[in-house]
Amino acid sequence: MKxxxxxxxxxxxxxxxxxASDACGCDMTFGLFLPQEAERDPVPVLWYLSGxxxxxxxxxxxxxxxxxxxxxGVALVFPDTSPRGAGVANDAAFDLGQGAGFxxxxxxxxxxxxxxxxxxxxxxxxxxxxxxxxxxxxxQAITGHSMGGHGALTVAMSFPGRFRSVSAFAPIxxxxxxxxxxxQFTAYLGPDEAKWAGHDATLLxxxxxxxxxxxxxxxxSDQFLDLLRPEALSEAMAVRRQxxxxxxxxxxxxxxxxxxxxxxxxxxxxARALYD
Amino acid sequence: MKxxxxxxxxxxxxxxxxxASDACGCDMTFGLFLPQEAERDPVPVLWYLSGxxxxxxxxxxxxxxxxxxxxxGVALVFPDTSPRGAGVANDAAFDLGQGAGFxxxxxxxxxxxxxxxxxxxxxxxxxxxxxxxxxxxxxQAITGHSMGGHGALTVAMSFPGRFRSVSAFAPIxxxxxxxxxxxQFTAYLGPDEAKWAGHDATLLxxxxxxxxxxxxxxxxSDQFLDLLRPEALSEAMAVRRQxxxxxxxxxxxxxxxxxxxxxxxxxxxxARALYD
Numbered sequence: 001m002k003x004x005x006x007x008x009x010x011x012x013x014x015x016x017x018x019x020a021s022d023a024c025g026c027d028m029t030f031g032l033f034l035p036q037e038a039e040r041d042p043v044p045v046l047w048y049l050s051g052x053x054x055x056x057x058x059x060x061x062x063x064x065x066x067x068x069x070x071x072x073g074v075a076l077v078f079p080d081t082s083p084r085g086a087g088v089a090n091d092a093a094f095d096l097g098q099g100a101g102f103x104x105x106x107x108x109x110x111x112x113x114x115x116x117x118x119x120x121x122x123x124x125x126x127x128x129x130x131x132x133x134x135x136x137x138x139x140q141a142i143t144g145h146s147m148g149g150h151g152a153l154t155v156a157m158s159f160p161g162r163f164r165s166v167s168a169f170a171p172i173x174x175x176x177x178x179x180x181x182x183x184q185f186t187a188y189l190g191p192d193e194a195k196w197a198g199h200d201a202t203l204l205x206x207x208x209x210x211x212x213x214x215x216x217x218x219x220x221s222d223q224f225l226d227l228l229r230p231e232a233l234s235e236a237m238a239v240r241r242q243x244x245x246x247x248x249x250x251x252x253x254x255x256x257x258x259x260x261x262x263x264x265x266x267x268x269x270x271a272r273a274l275y276d
Numbered sequence: 277m278k279x280x281x282x283x284x285x286x287x288x289x290x291x292x293x294x295x296a297s298d299a300c301g302c303d304m305t306f307g308l309f310l311p312q313e314a315e316r317d318p319v320p321v322l323w324y325l326s327g328x329x330x331x332x333x334x335x336x337x338x339x340x341x342x343x344x345x346x347x348x349g350v351a352l353v354f355p356d357t358s359p360r361g362a363g364v365a366n367d368a369a370f371d372l373g374q375g376a377g378f379x380x381x382x383x384x385x386x387x388x389x390x391x392x393x394x395x396x397x398x399x400x401x402x403x404x405x406x407x408x409x410x411x412x413x414x415x416q417a418i419t420g421h422s423m424g425g426h427g428a429l430t431v432a433m434s435f436p437g438r439f440r441s442v443s444a445f446a447p448i449x450x451x452x453x454x455x456x457x458x459x460q461f462t463a464y465l466g467p468d469e470a471k472w473a474g475h476d477a478t479l480l481x482x483x484x485x486x487x488x489x490x491x492x493x494x495x496x497s498d499q500f501l502d503l504l505r506p507e508a509l510s511e512a513m514a515v516r517r518q519x520x521x522x523x524x525x526x527x528x529x530x531x532x533x534x535x536x537x538x539x540x541x542x543x544x545x546x547a548r549a550l551y552d
Binding site for chain 1: 284497
């Protein structure tokens with residue numbers, strides 16, 4: 001593992017590191033914020049999965065999360081959103097290929113050799129992080145924005161007991177029912193829709209739900225509402241009597257200004273679960 | 277004036293606007309955050325002047341200031357750092373030309389026709405802002421980072437009574453005594469050092485000081501300490517018995533992580549002065 005940069009931030013350290021990834025077959029870069037408390041003891045950790053076009057860096061510099069993470073004594077992990085590099089397949093569209101891994105293991109050409117973001121964020125990167133940094137494996141939570149909200153919700157529901165809480169900002173809620181999903185799942189997973197079901201937060205909510213609290217914020221003026229399908233997940237949460245809140249925030253759009261505006265409340269939500 | 281974008285943020289609006297600038301002879305872009313309170317009444321305003329290589333956008337998305345501005349009911353203005361465009365002179369170095377206006381009115385070729393950032397931030401942009409937006413002209417404060425800290429300090433000391441308070445993050449403190457200053461002042465203002473004195477915070481502090489409180493934060497691990505010359509200004513402040521604080525922050529560097537880490541305290545400092 002290579003240290004790209006380390007900056008003092010809010011009493012802790014905002015680091016950026018790269019490593020050779022077996023899952024993705026390329027070098028991967030991630031951000032990690034460690035609060036001051038990590039100098040003495042392992043600290044709880046909040047995963048932040050990013051959205052389309054993002055790298056590890058966007059949320060790290062624009063979401064304003066470190067302030068609240070420092071206050072709560074919680075670490076933040078910012079993984080990249082796809083494999084990258086000259087030898088990695090790509091597409092001219094912003095919502096397929098590099099920057100758009102959708103947190104699945106691709107089985108189809110030309111994506112299968114590298115696009116294994118599910119294994120990367122659920123197996124390889126956790127193993128690396130918990131061996132290399134003072135993080136408390138039994139105190140994890142997860143959040144994300146847009147495509148990363150989709151990732152956070154599907155990962156959280158697929159590993160019962162691993163995460164104390166899950167939240168999302170404007171998540172892709174029902175990818176099997178919209179063009180942010182059908183297009184990518186066809187490309188990455190093939191045409192058999194049965195293989196898509198494990199990567200759709202609404203379907204997972206209908207089938208099993210999450211064994212902890214959920215917090216979802218959605219901007220009412222989001223330019224991508226038709227692609228996100230929040231109503232599908234909101235209904236599924238209510239039908240299941242899922243513990244949690246789905247909040248429609250008047251006037252907010254899909255940007256990081258929206259994410260930053262509600263970051264304090266999300267960090268507070270996770271901190272309560274992590275220290276319970 | 278043209279609206280480039282408006283995003284709901286922290287209950288207010290983060291806008292980006294452009295306009296034809298007489299001072300700079302080109303179109304100029306700025307960011308303006310208006311807190312929710314501006315929907316009803318004029319609000320106090322904090323100017324944020326940015327550093328080398330920055331546009332209006334960097335601090336707007338990376339400094340985390342809107343959260344605290346919203347809490348305090350204070351507007352934020354983010355001007356650009358130089359004139360820009362194909363017809364505007366430039367230099368290959370990152371610290372001269374576009375992105376490096378140094379908040380002076382250039383008198384020398386090839387800079388004189390456009391590089392009039394002093395007039396822009398002290399006359400033209402204020403006139404535009406106070407006519408177009410609900411801002412309280414009698415409640416202004418100013419801050420900045422690096423080259424923008426230099427701008428904030430020199431502007432504040434040059435217009436007694438205009439600003440209630442001034443702060444800076446890692447400001448260029450003594451440009452006539454370092455290569456972040458001598459090089460640019462020679463290019464923009466010519467070799468006569470007498471013309472430089474009005475743009476050196478340390479010299480202005482020795483000569484007249486500021487008629488209000490000053491807050492300066494400087495990272496002790498800043499990679500540019502030798503160019504910033506904080507010791508010169510710190511000494512001058514102490515000699516003058518200037519009301520204010522000069523704080524050396526252990527472990528912090530020159531990045532926006534440093535700026536963001538202390539933004540809450542700077543907003544609080546200015547809010548106290550603005551509502552006094």
